[in-house]
Amino acid sequence: MTSETLRVRRADRPAQPDDRIRRFTRHLLIIGFGLVMLYPLLWMVSSSFKPTELIFREPGLFPSEASFRNYTEGWGALAHPFEHYLLNSALIAVLAIVGNLLSCSLAAYAFARVEFPLKKLWFALMLGTIMLPVHVLIVPQYVLFSKLDWINTILPLVVPKFLAHDAFFVFLMVQFIRGLPRELDEAARLDGCGHFRIFGRIVLPLCLPALATSAVFTFIWTWNDFFSQLIFLTDPDKYTVPVALRSFMDAQGQTSWGPLFAMSIVALVPIFGFFLAGQRYLTRGIATTGLK
Structure with missing residues (x-):
């Protein structure tokens, strides 16, 4: 038997x-x-x-x-209706998603498919930036953005996303692209395709689970980012949801707990909605990249 x-x-x-x-x-x-x-x-x-x-x-x-x-x-306790802060957060989150998906996927393709000098060294340095806490980088970033006259704009929160700033998403996409068959690249190269056409027509469509995973995490992290938004946004008109929620506590430490909890629930609704919409791709993306 x-x-x-x-x-x-x-x-x-x-x-x-x-x-x-x-x-x-x-x-x-x-x-x-x-x-x-x-x-x-x-x-x-x-x-x-x-x-x-x-x-x-x-x-x-x-x-x-x-x-x-x-x-x-x-909803109307602050200087603007709460929808104003929701729209500010949504704008930054959408731009951050676009920037991360575009720049991190290009960087990941380069590390996974393109040969260039000191490739392993640059990849190791890129992974090393994951271990740097944001509090270590915030001072030199603030000095740089202040000299560029970007303080009190959304540029410090958005522009780094278009420069493959988040090494975690680069690493996630590298792991996913490495799992794709190289025979697809070789067949496309025989048809006369270069790296950009291979990336746009073959690799990128197959990376949908990894892209969806990156989009979900980028949205959640950007929407909940309090520290960076508090540092770079000083005008109440540009406040995002996390900074606006902090405004329910006055200078004397008195807090309107009821309205604060109510608006906190409102702020959680987009996160739950975005997570539920991308849950299927999120599971596939993490499973296929070998991350635990």
Whole structure:
């Protein structure tokens, strides 16, 4: 009797009571752990419907008084309606996505398919930049952008994305392109295609999962970026969502918790929507690049 036959017979065998108990216990633990992880988010959603004075008096998830007052007050509590800050964040996020997809895919193709001097050294230096924290780079970046008169514009947040600034996405796409058959390149080269035509007509269409993964991560990281946007944007008219949420706390440390929670929920909606829209490609992109 072969091992394959034994596996088939075990699969056809009905589940034993002990197996069912273990499976039930495992799923129960996973559900419980998931609820623990989601509790802060659920609490914030619940608190967004409570009056501010009851948020910390009633720690439970079910408010005794529920209304949409925090949403209406929070939407118009700042210098501009909250949609103004949503549009500012959306503009920066869209430009960041376009820049990352264009520049990082070109750089990845060069590292994966083009031979040039000191290629391994440049690739190692590129990977080394991933280990540099943003707080180390922010001072020289601020000095450079100040001399270029870019402070209080979106240029410091957008232009580096068009220069393959994010080494993580370059590495992710390099890993994906290396998994594509080189025979496709060789066949295209026999037809007279150069590197740009091979990249645009063969490699780029096949990189859709990696591109979608990069787009999802770029959107989430850019939308949630508070530190860089706080440093480079000083005009309240140009504030993005994270900086605008900080404005709900005044100089004396007093915070309008109800409107703050309500607008935080509004700010999370685009992230969830973008993640759900690209979830299928996100899973494929990570799996096919060998990342864990």
